[in-house]
Amino acid sequence: MIDIGKNVWGETIQRIYPDLFIFDDQATWNSGQFVRPSVFVETDLVSEKTHTPQSIRIIEDVGLVFHYDFERISQEDKGEPIPFDLYPFFLYLRQNRYCIASQRFKTMLVVEPPRTREKSDQMEITFRYSYLLHVPKRTVTDDGKEIMKINDFYVEANGQEVKA
Template sequence: MEKDLLTVVQLVHAAYPSITIITDLEEWLAGNFNPPCAFIQTQAVTERGNTLTSYKILADAGIVLHHPKVKGIYQPISSEPFRSLLRREKYSFQGTAEALYIDIDNETLEIDSEKKDRTEITFRFEYRVSIPKPEVTKINTFEVEMEG
């Protein structure tokens, strides 16, 4: 799993700790899941140099919260835990282990709960990645000639 996707998965898990998370598009399209669950996908939009040692990536995230059905009626999953987490963290999130620190553009955050079986959340975020240093052969021995 890519680091940006892993970080968004951790963000959703922080807001909804008991929900199953799906990241495989084919599994999701085939409907091989049981609600309540969340499907998460990320897509890089642009990449540009930030400093001499890092670059900045702008990406989009899409989260679909699938509501469980009880006695034939969908039970909506509230978007408030997600919103509260973002407000508390000032629209940024630090993933654990090898995940990233992401900054979420709160102006792009859209939550659509018009469909009865799901809530769709989309937003744009950015993160920085270090440029790998090239392997350089070090010189450990110096030979000095003296004229004289």
């Protein structure tokens, strides 16, 4: 199964910060071998519950780690971190009332208010979100027979059977 939540967050961040490098590889993040400024996206499934017969409600946690760039006086020198402006990201969430719609994946995420944790060279933002995932209705039984759909409905009106 593709990770819809992670892809929607990538699309959203790309919409807000078009020049920012986005990655989700845990090994790259742990090794520290990535371009700065960048954002690391990690999602974690909390639960999935049946919402209707044709949909499942997925609840996930996401962690967005925005890594700051460093001041460079010379090529070998790594100076002070340059704080990244996260105001556009929080403004985007507020303007959309914490509902993020993806045009590419046709999914809407309902987001809870974020929690932030600032470190010297990065800002970590975590929050929980949910979305509905469509489950296609089965059209074939286990033994291979096609399930017949009812397309015509009849009601009784004034003592006569009428197509509804």
